[in-house]
Amino acid sequence: MFDFNILSIIAGLPGLLIAMVVHEYAHAQVADWMGDDTPRMTGRLTLNPVAHIDPVGLIMLLVAQFGWAKPVMINPGNFRNWRKGEICVSLAGPMSNLLMAFLALVVEVIFVKAHLFTTTALPMVLHLIVLYNVNFAIFNMIPLPPLDGSRVLMCFLPTSWNYKLASLERYSFLILIALMMTPFFTYILIPLQRLVFALFSLILAPFL
Template sequence: MFNLNFLNIVAGIPGLLIALVIHEYAHALIADYMGDDTPRLSGRLTFNPISHIDPIGMLMLLVAQFGWAKPVMVNPNNFRNWRKGEICVSLAGPAANLIAAFIALVIQICLMKLHLFGTTALPEVLNLIVLYNVNFAIFNMIPLPPLDGSRVLMCFLPTEWNYKLASLERYSFLILIVLMATPFFTYILIPLQRLVFGFFSMILLPFL
């Protein structure tokens, strides 16, 4: 899973930045739309990567192809509808990543059909834009605080269970490191990745 190839790391930087920025911007945009101006006031309603990068999460995304960004702070009390707001904001980031991945895949197919790749590094760059965005979406749906999956889950759990789940946040980094040292990503997340790619292929099959 770990990828320390220097050329791949360089080629993956555009995909990395796109995945991080689009994900967090989508959270901020939908939170603002749902009635909470906290992301706007904290400077997160922007495409500036510096506002969204978490150094450790970015490093993990580069070397392991799974990672995270700096969470967008929101105040659910400002949402016009608390449950709807939490769910929509939480899903906005992963959804934006999947849309970005699909668009990059379409561009890749179009350029390939037009024979415009030549000998450039563009195919690898586009490949990694697709890969990073798909992986970023899947990774963030893990139900572990502060990842998006936990926020969706909390909308349906009893209050006392929410407190127990939230208490795991202090151990999240250690838990993620342990998971990366086990077959978890291979047996759980990789099949989900293949499922997403299969869905993309099904949509694009008439155009191939």
């Protein structure tokens, strides 16, 4: 689960930055499309990593391969359709990560097939781009505020339940740390990671 290998950390930096920036930019862009200009006004409608990085989330993603970025501020009241807007914006981040992971995997497969790899560095970088983006997508779908999974869930829960779920946000970091000390990630998130890779392999099978 935790990886402190210096080579892996250096090779993983591009994947970390891509995962965070793409994820948060997707939230901001979709919110803008849905009628909310808050991300644009707060400087989040950009691919500049500085605007999106959360230091603690970056460290967690670096050492645990699961983490988070600085949440994009939105005003659901500006959406033309509140429920549709919330769902689309919340899913935009994880879906963009899965798309980025798939594209990186395609590049990796092309390079392997064409025998274009001349060093071990580039394959490792591409592999970690795939891995970090898949993990970032899965992690952010945990239904714990302020992660994306909780925002999707809140669109279908009664208002009273939403307040109870939202009240957990102040304890989110501690809850995540506690989960990392249990088999949660091994028995729940790792199988989901394998499922995503299996789907990617199924899509690419005709070209392998």
